[in-house]
Amino acid sequence: MTGAVWRASRAAVKRRRVQTVVIGLVVFCSTATVLLALAVISAARAPFDTAFEAERGAHVTALFDPAEASPEQLADTAHRPGVEAAAGPFDQAVVTIPAEWVGHAGGPLTLVGRADPAGPVDRVRLLAGRWAAAPGEVVVNNPAGGAAAKYVGTPLTTSTGLRLTIVGFATDMSQSAGGWVTPEQAAALHPTGRQMLYRFTDAATERRLAASLADATEGLPTNAVASAQSYLVLKQAFSAGADAYLPLMTVFGVLGLVVAALIVGNVVSGAVVSGYRHIGVLKSIGFTPRQVVVVYLTMVSVPAVVGTVLGTAAGWAASYPILQAAFSGISTGTAVIEPAGWLPAATLIGVPLLVALAALVPASRAHRLSAAQAISAGSAPRNGRGLGIQRWLSGTRLPRAVSLGLGQPFARPARTALTMAAIVLGVVTVTVTTGVSSTLARTLPTPDRRTHIVVATAGFSGSGTESRLTPEQTEAMLRAAPGAERVSVRGLVRVGIVGQPQLVFANFYGGDDAVDHRRLQAVEGRPATGPNEIEAGPGFLDQHGVKLGDRITLVLDGRRTTVTIVGEEDEGNANSISSNDATRALLTPDPHVVEYDVRLADGTDAEAYRKAVTAADPSLSPSVFTAASDGGVVAIRTFSTTFSVLLSVVAALGVFNTLLLTVRERRRDLGMLKSIGMTPRQVVAMTVTSVAWQGVVSGIIGIPFGILVHRLIVENVRIIDFPERTIDVWGAPLLAGLALAGVAIAVLGALVPARSAARLPIAEVLHSE
Numbered sequence: 001m002t003g004a005v006w007r008a009s010r011a012a013v014k015r016r017r018v019q020t021v022v023i024g025l026v027v028f029c030s031t032a033t034v035l036l037a038l039a040v041i042s043a044a045r046a047p048f049d050t051a052f053e054a055e056r057g058a059h060v061t062a063l064f065d066p067a068e069a070s071p072e073q074l075a076d077t078a079h080r081p082g083v084e085a086a087a088g089p090f091d092q093a094v095v096t097i098p099a100e101w102v103g104h105a106g107g108p109l110t111l112v113g114r115a116d117p118a119g120p121v122d123r124v125r126l127l128a129g130r131w132a133a134a135p136g137e138v139v140v141n142n143p144a145g146g147a148a149a150k151y152v153g154t155p156l157t158t159s160t161g162l163r164l165t166i167v168g169f170a171t172d173m174s175q176s177a178g179g180w181v182t183p184e185q186a187a188a189l190h191p192t193g194r195q196m197l198y199r200f201t202d203a204a205t206e207r208r209l210a211a212s213l214a215d216a217t218e219g220l221p222t223n224a225v226a227s228a229q230s231y232l233v234l235k236q237a238f239s240a241g242a243d244a245y246l247p248l249m250t251v252f253g254v255l256g257l258v259v260a261a262l263i264v265g266n267v268v269s270g271a272v273v274s275g276y277r278h279i280g281v282l283k284s285i286g287f288t289p290r291q292v293v294v295v296y297l298t299m300v301s302v303p304a305v306v307g308t309v310l311g312t313a314a315g316w317a318a319s320y321p322i323l324q325a326a327f328s329g330i331s332t333g334t335a336v337i338e339p340a341g342w343l344p345a346a347t348l349i350g351v352p353l354l355v356a357l358a359a360l361v362p363a364s365r366a367h368r369l370s371a372a373q374a375i376s377a378g379s380a381p382r383n384g385r386g387l388g389i390q391r392w393l394s395g396t397r398l399p400r401a402v403s404l405g406l407g408q409p410f411a412r413p414a415r416t417a418l419t420m421a422a423i424v425l426g427v428v429t430v431t432v433t434t435g436v437s438s439t440l441a442r443t444l445p446t447p448d449r450r451t452h453i454v455v456a457t458a459g460f461s462g463s464g465t466e467s468r469l470t471p472e473q474t475e476a477m478l479r480a481a482p483g484a485e486r487v488s489v490r491g492l493v494r495v496g497i498v499g500q501p502q503l504v505f506a507n508f509y510g511g512d513d514a515v516d517h518r519r520l521q522a523v524e525g526r527p528a529t530g531p532n533e534i535e536a537g538p539g540f541l542d543q544h545g546v547k548l549g550d551r552i553t554l555v556l557d558g559r560r561t562t563v564t565i566v567g568e569e570d571e572g573n574a575n576s577i578s579s580n581d582a583t584r585a586l587l588t589p590d591p592h593v594v595e596y597d598v599r600l601a602d603g604t605d606a607e608a609y610r611k612a613v614t615a616a617d618p619s620l621s622p623s624v625f626t627a628a629s630d631g632g633v634v635a636i637r638t639f640s641t642t643f644s645v646l647l648s649v650v651a652a653l654g655v656f657n658t659l660l661l662t663v664r665e666r667r668r669d670l671g672m673l674k675s676i677g678m679t680p681r682q683v684v685a686m687t688v689t690s691v692a693w694q695g696v697v698s699g700i701i702g703i704p705f706g707i708l709v710h711r712l713i714v715e716n717v718r719i720i721d722f723p724e725r726t727i728d729v730w731g732a733p734l735l736a737g738l739a740l741a742g743v744a745i746a747v748l749g750a751l752v753p754a755r756s757a758a759r760l761p762i763a764e765v766l767h768s769e
Helices: 001-017 017-054 072-077 181-187 206-216 231-274 276-284 289-326 343-368 371-375 387-392 400-411 412-444 471-478 536-545 581-587 605-615 631-665 667-675 680-716 734-757
Strands: 060-064 083-097 105-112 125-129 137-141 155-157 163-171 180-181 192-201 225-230 451-456 485-496 501-509 532-537 551-556 559-568 578-579 595-601 623-626
Touching: 001 289, 001 595, 017 343, 060 206, 060 581, 072 192, 083 181, 083 206, 105 181, 137 501, 180 387, 192 206, 192 667, 225 231, 231 343, 231 536, 276 536, 289 343, 400 412, 400 680, 412 631, 412 680, 451 605, 471 485, 471 595, 485 581, 501 581, 536 559, 559 581, 578 581, 581 734, 595 605, 605 623, 631 734, 667 680, 680 734
Parallel strands: 105 180, 105 485, 137 163, 501 578, 532 559
Antiparallel strands: 060 192, 060 225, 083 105, 083 192, 125 163, 137 180, 155 163, 451 595, 451 623, 485 501, 485 551, 485 595, 532 578, 551 559
């Protein structure tokens, strides 16, 4: 009998090709979205924890003032209660490499003296070369050490003339140093700090880490601890990029699964109701109730399995570039960034199981029907709430086709509820994507309609031509050239932060932008226009464990200056800050200019200006930009529109399937209506009306939910800090357009079944009456 069940199931799949395609498409989209969401979630957590524990990472990297605590006192802290393990003390010094080296811009480099990479805490992984064994040798912290192996043996010369040779590349999850030298070499560099690496028995929260560090350093002078870096800050920075993707992907992953379950349940419910006669025939020829249920479950499972397999493959392929984008620009140390190996198995098993569970409830109706009841119910007229409501509507002044259409959904309230739920989720999706698109578009600065010339310097453009002019002369030349209206200057240099081994990029803006603050915009606080003031994006604040109003000390070319974080930018690289030329002057006399932005007056010949700049200094690389349209806004709107259309089509497919089943179920009724004079146009109007009002109600329900979800998403995307003006995008025109989304989805799904109903031949339909 197993073969008969399979043949019956296969026949059902072939007979209901449209429903098969609908299920396969919906499951495909849902599976791909869910796998991507799970890939980002797993990559944001598991790789860091695995690598951190494997190398016994430091819960706290503490830097001590050598003048306040001796090495013996620091060594004693390793035996305090609550300290699981400790390594150190290690001398720490900061040197300056004035020129570019091995892909790094010139700037400070934090060196720590360690005899070997092993130890009870922070076991450094050597990636290429060997460990430093003699003075004059250095191992550089570089996660891409394998690729940089060809640079082993490269000499480095510090600003003081000290010559170091790179003998290896290594990395660690604790980010405890920019490089390692022998203890003797570190001592000779006149260290400004001593480093201790701690692992504590209680390290679950920042508060507990602070308490554990306080217990370990109890008895030391008050100012002994210069700084302390928590592994929780590193962990948060590690996943900051991935976390930005999570809210949006999680929402759409859940929406996709719910829509899939609703549509599958609707398909099976409609197939059971419209197939009463078929169920009766199966039972009359010997199929047991359980086998009939298996037939319907198999009918759904076949396209679901195909959609799951294809969706898993597509999601797995897309996960790699998404993870690469999510973790770009951060130090991943020894962590391996890739989707978890269990994800394909989870989706291949979980999604078909969810589909089967969604189909089981409506399929169980076929289990309860007897053969005689099922066959007789196949064509028997139905009474109930639908007929009563239609009688009431017939007494109104509405056109007959409209009154019949309005009353038709009440004959199948459960099916109507499932259809409306799918439309509601479609409206929620459109609302969310429209809101996110509008928010991102508002975040971008208002485009300047004037023509700009962006002039890259020789070092930044890689032209290889030596500059003729100094930065001051270049700025004067750009201002003097005919047509120049405003000239801004951007300097870029890597600076160190006292207490933290990693360098950050510092953008210093000068020229006219230092006056009108076009470049220095802050969504919280104020622009960094004064000396010793900086701005930073949310990624930097999270990664470095600081907040608005905090003070940090920058180091460059042997100089130090303490700056205050006065403004938070809406976005920005997690390893960069912004300031002004006055702050730069406190660190270095070299402006480190990388580009000039020249705004031209109206009517200026941009090409002539560009040629004049090149003639004055061939090392400069001027490019013409006309900001008539913002490519970023166009890209965002294109993406949002495409995504909304795709998900709306999926919801419309649910409507399409419901109406197709309804038309098949009501063939007899439609034939009788046409026989007494209903025109094809009226049949179309009746069918479309039956779902159009559901679209109106779905819009009323779905828009508020979509607005709420949109707010939850943008408030939890930490990579960009959205001000309130960019979140509140719901003007009357936008809401009016969204109100039509439910109707559009419903009508889109209804057109083809309506036309099919209008073309039903009367004689064929009533032949058996």
